[in-house]
Amino acid sequence: MMSLVAGYLWDRKLTTALNVLLVAIAVALLSVLLAFSTQANARFTRDAEGVDLVVGAKGSPLQLILSSVFHIDQPTGNISLESIDLLRRDPAVARVVPLALGDNFRGFRIVGTESAYLDLQHASLGDGRLNEAVGEAVIGADVARETGAHIGQRFFGSHGLGESGQEHEHQPFEVVGILQPTGRVIDRLIVTSLETVWDVHGIAHDHGEDAHAHEEGDEHAAHGHSESADDHHEHDAHEDREHDADQNAALRPQLQERGALRPEVTALLVTYRNASAAVRIPSVINRQTEMQAAVPAVETARLLSLFGASIAGAQIFGWLMASVAGLAIFVALLAAVQARAGDLALLRVMGAKRSFVFFTVLAEGLAIALIGLVAGLLLAYALLWLAVANFATLSDLGFQPFAVHPGLGLIALGVIVIAIVSALAPALRVYGGDIAKTLGRS
Amino acid sequence: MIVALEGVSYSFGARPILNGFDFNLEAGEQKLLLGPSGSGKTTLIYLICGLISAQAGQIEVAGENLSTLSQARRDAVRRNHIGVVFQTLRLVSALSVRANLLLAQKLAGKPRNAAEADDLLQRLGIAHRAHAKPAALSQGEAQRAAIARAVIAKPALLIADEPTSALDDENTARVAELLKQTAATQGSALLIATHDARLRAHFPQIVELRGGA
Numbered sequence: 001m002m003s004l005v006a007g008y009l010w011d012r013k014l015t016t017a018l019n020v021l022l023v024a025i026a027v028a029l030l031s032v033l034l035a036f037s038t039q040a041n042a043r044f045t046r047d048a049e050g051v052d053l054v055v056g057a058k059g060s061p062l063q064l065i066l067s068s069v070f071h072i073d074q075p076t077g078n079i080s081l082e083s084i085d086l087l088r089r090d091p092a093v094a095r096v097v098p099l100a101l102g103d104n105f106r107g108f109r110i111v112g113t114e115s116a117y118l119d120l121q122h123a124s125l126g127d128g129r130l131n132e133a134v135g136e137a138v139i140g141a142d143v144a145r146e147t148g149a150h151i152g153q154r155f156f157g158s159h160g161l162g163e164s165g166q167e168h169e170h171q172p173f174e175v176v177g178i179l180q181p182t183g184r185v186i187d188r189l190i191v192t193s194l195e196t197v198w199d200v201h202g203i204a205h206d207h208g209e210d211a212h213a214h215e216e217g218d219e220h221a222a223h224g225h226s227e228s229a230d231d232h233h234e235h236d237a238h239e240d241r242e243h244d245a246d247q248n249a250a251l252r253p254q255l256q257e258r259g260a261l262r263p264e265v266t267a268l269l270v271t272y273r274n275a276s277a278a279v280r281i282p283s284v285i286n287r288q289t290e291m292q293a294a295v296p297a298v299e300t301a302r303l304l305s306l307f308g309a310s311i312a313g314a315q316i317f318g319w320l321m322a323s324v325a326g327l328a329i330f331v332a333l334l335a336a337v338q339a340r341a342g343d344l345a346l347l348r349v350m351g352a353k354r355s356f357v358f359f360t361v362l363a364e365g366l367a368i369a370l371i372g373l374v375a376g377l378l379l380a381y382a383l384l385w386l387a388v389a390n391f392a393t394l395s396d397l398g399f400q401p402f403a404v405h406p407g408l409g410l411i412a413l414g415v416i417v418i419a420i421v422s423a424l425a426p427a428l429r430v431y432g433g434d435i436a437k438t439l440g441r442s
Numbered sequence: 443m444i445v446a447l448e449g450v451s452y453s454f455g456a457r458p459i460l461n462g463f464d465f466n467l468e469a470g471e472q473k474l475l476l477g478p479s480g481s482g483k484t485t486l487i488y489l490i491c492g493l494i495s496a497q498a499g500q501i502e503v504a505g506e507n508l509s510t511l512s513q514a515r516r517d518a519v520r521r522n523h524i525g526v527v528f529q530t531l532r533l534v535s536a537l538s539v540r541a542n543l544l545l546a547q548k549l550a551g552k553p554r555n556a557a558e559a560d561d562l563l564q565r566l567g568i569a570h571r572a573h574a575k576p577a578a579l580s581q582g583e584a585q586r587a588a589i590a591r592a593v594i595a596k597p598a599l600l601i602a603d604e605p606t607s608a609l610d611d612e613n614t615a616r617v618a619e620l621l622k623q624t625a626a627t628q629g630s631a632l633l634i635a636t637h638d639a640r641l642r643a644h645f646p647q648i649v650e651l652r653g654g655a
Contacts, residue, residue: 003537004537008536340536347549349493350545350546351517351522351549436494
């Protein structure tokens with residue numbers, strides 16, 4: 001039967017190719033949408049796990065979440081170190097993890113933080129050890145794989161969060177540890193101490209200012225230095241805000257002399273001890289401080305609802321295309337069985353059972369759908385690969401172009417059902433056909 | 443007896459085609475069923491093949507009484523015992539000549555035997571066209587390929603419907619002899635239904651069909 005089906009498909013090469021193309025485009029569209037929605041959902045949920053609240057500089061709450069939790073946007077600004085102690089003193093707060101952002105190495109963000117951040121990300125060492133001294137860094141699994149960085153390697157961070165920033169040539173980082181893959185954002189981060197980030201930017205700090213860090217068991221050495229609020233540019237890393245390092249160096253002594261340069265952090269990742277904190281703490285921070293508090297769950301849900309509406313619309317379009325492909329298969333098969341009525345009658349004269357000719361037509365529709373399905377999946381993976389290669393946000397999100405999603409099974413099933421329904425009417429027409437009449441016409 | 447018809451009647455509406463028709467064909471026998479257009483030759487073939495049912499009388503093929511069989515059983519009789527060559531409908535268009543022969547073997551419930559197919563094509567002089575599609579064959583090649591397709595499974599009965607109506611005298615004689623020889627070689631009885639009187643010379647046993655009887 002398969003050689004017969006292949007023969008019939010080959011006989012109508014152009015029609016077959018067009019039908020396969022229609023199915024493939026529909027499958028590719030649905031698969032790409034599935035990959036985006038599934039991976040974005042999973043990634044956002046996973047990365048925000050354990051973070052009940054993010055505290056940062058005033059601005060867009062979504063931007064604060066994106067930059068501090070998912071590391072895909074620019075930070076809103078910096079906040080004072082006092083904010084850490086303010087939150088840690090609250091009995092309803094279980095954990096506060098400070099983040100200092102602003103630099104990158106080959107596009108991978110350098111995050112000044114405490115060891116608690118690794119716990120929050122469920123990260124464990126794959127090789128080497130954790131960073132202890134100033135200048136030491138631990139890198140995520142993706143960073144190691146994509147940059148080829150190894151234990152003992154030294155590198156210079158670049159200012160800003162994009163790859164084009166100016167290098168901090170005076171303060172190298174040394175890789176002392178490589179993390180095991182987690183499937184979380186930390187895979188694409190370079191983790192160092194807060195003090196290292198301050199030192200890289202020439203911000204003086206002292207032990208007294210770092211007392212909070214030791215309370216959390218952080219073992220990093222504390223250095224005294226400071227940075228003014230006006231120097232948020234150092235951490236914000238907006239390209240348009242970046243300034244010349246030499247100019248900074250010249251200004252720094254004057255600013256420090258005026259007491260304007262003080263160590264700051266970009267955001268605080270807060271975990272509550274109890275549910276009552278969820279009502280009180282964001283409200284207090286937003287009303288009574290110069291900071292803002294953003295809830296990852298709320299902002300992520302808002303983002304996904306905006307994102308989700310577009311995805312849903314496109315998915316409807318995708319299934320509509322799949323239905324059009326089904327209609328095209330129906331029309332093509334109906335025309336084909338009419339054109340080859342004599343052939344099918346001859347098959348029956350040769351002794352073929354009714355079921356044989358019925359399944360021959362059905363198999364033809366299925367074959368178109370299956371070839372289209374495979375072509376569509378290949379097309380989808382190629383498009384996803386191109387998208388990840390060309391859009392930094394997707395690679396920052398750790399998007400996996402070749403991931404296999406369980407939802408693909410549903411798409412495959414849907415396409416097969418559409419093909420069977422489309423081929424059923426022509427197949428039944430053949431099944432119930434009058435051979436003698438057909439032979440008489442032939 | 444490979445075919446036995448007794449008192450078979452068939453009509454299209456009020457128009458009688460066959461009226462109490464009797465006919466016998468022994469195993470290995472070769473007969474010419476001669477009659478003008480509209481005399482009921484094709485109807486008779488359809489009845490023997492079990493494609494239509496007689497309205498009266500008995501039809502027995504290879505020992506099976508078609509009148510009492512279901513459509514599926516009649517399909518099985520056709521599949522197992524009969525090969526048919528039509529005037530125009532010769533081969534499955536999507537398959538090569540060789541693939542047509544292999545399909546015929548499979549449909550007859552026999553193992554695919556490519557060597558046997560090639561041997562038959564060789565004997566019929568079209569081995570070089572084994573991989574050609576039907577549309578690429580000449581009239582004569584298609585006719586030979588159709589005969590090969592009909593006899594590859596060694597049916598007990600080979601039926602040819604108007605096999606020579608479009609051919610000149612020389613080719614008519616060639617096809618008639620080919621049918622006779624092939625049927626004999628394959629051990630099949632041969633029934634040729636035609637209005638072509640030129641075939642009289644090739645078949646000593648002739649049944650003339652006029653007015654459905």
